[in-house]
Amino acid sequence: MKEKARARFNIIDFLIIIAVLASLFVLIFRSTIVDFIGNVINTQEAVVTVRVQGVERDKVDMLKTEDVLYWNGELFGSVTEINILENKQVVLNESGVSPIFVETTDPELCDIECRVSVKGAFYDDGFRLAGSYFLGVGKTVELYTDGFYCSAIITSIA
């Protein structure tokens, strides 16, 4: 009678042990798995062009090619090209009969146009940085390096 009552090790028990071991494995190696999945997803490379407007000319050298940019604590990408552009501003000209807005440039300031190589994935509805964050023209991103911080607007993604 006693031997009959003893539970036998069956396939269900085996599956439970496998599930528990798998859960433990996932818990222990969570970060490695996340990195692995991230690497699988972020296989596509895109060139994002951003424009930083109104930078003081003496601070232009603080951003260089090959600098690594971060955004919200995440890797954004590395700078591949930098162009220094005139900082255009619109001012009111009241010298004529009726006032008009005219475009002018500020000699003290400049715009920095950066091409940044980023990793992510192109989906049906757009490009996601690191597989998670949608990027699009017109989006403002707060980018920083070790010694430089700026607010930049995305002007193209290719």
Add this chain to the structure above:
Amino acid sequence: MKSEENANVKQNRRKLNAIDIVIIVIAICGILAVVFFALMMLRGDPEESSQGTKKENAGETFEYIIKLPKLNTELYSITKGADNVAGCPSLQVGDAVYERESGKYIGKITSILYEEHVEPTNKYDASGRLIYANYVGYVDLLITVEAASNGKDGALAINGYNVRAGAELSFRTYGFYGDGKITYVGEKTSNNEEGGE
């Protein structure tokens, strides 16, 4: 005899042990996972779910206009075409439009027009009216979006987003982020498929 049988029954009756608890927890997790994935599947791709609703509800097709104010033509590479048709590489006719916060599909672009952006000056004309002037290098974009309404009680809505004139709208398309205001909502009046690029 009877008491011996009862004792055997009691002995055979299983007690709830740790393994049973693990099984119950796994079963509950499994059920929750199935429910979660079922809900995700039902939600599905926003565009597909919209088309699905179209078949069931055969909702009224309507259009609305989003006005994007004060866009720098150089930054956005906007070109000005004939009949106020605007060209913008990152914004195309036919692009799907998604409400930015929810990510829900809220229609398809049928035309992109531009208006010169004007700003008030600090001068007044002879009749005392404030003079407005063109703000050089900037335009307002007027994006017409077509959608099939699946709202209830006569409301024009798509995928839970109520489209109302005057409302602010943050949206995105395949490659564009925009913040604008809905300036018109109404029945689809014209075929604008060949609008600007």
